[in-house]
């Protein structure tokens with residue numbers, strides 16, 4: 001009976017859900033600030049009376065989020081980091097606080113030169129992502145969900161195939 005109990009305990013420790021996250025409270029604070037910013041940004045579009053104060057409140061939360069992640073050396077997910085304007089700290093939501101367009105400034109109009117442009121509607125800051133060169137490109141943070149790397153295979157070998 002005692003042995004069976006020990007084996008079940010070791011199995012539960014190996015499960016990925018019970019993985020320890022270092023500095024968990026920092027990530028909880030970052031998550032809370034991001035949710036608050038999202039709430040006030042989306043909520044500010046509904047009512048026009050207090051929209052400007054809500055917008056500035058949301059920007060304040062985003063600024064705190066940025067400062068906290070830098071001060072505690074907690075790395076934000078690239079998807080979260082790209083959804084915040086680096087210049088004015090507005091939460092970038094497509095169609096609401098950000099415009100998206102596909103740009104091709106080359107003379108030949110080759111689809112390889114396509115650039116994905118995200119423009120912040122508050123300050124006009126643009127982020128450009130060249131997407132034409134490799135249409136099958138998957139961002140680094142999404143690769144883990146799609147295919148798990150084999151144990152003997154290095155990162156470069158997978159990309160060359």
Ligand SMILES: [Zn+2]
Pocket residue numbers: 085086087088089090120121122123124125
């Ligand atoms: Zn901006």
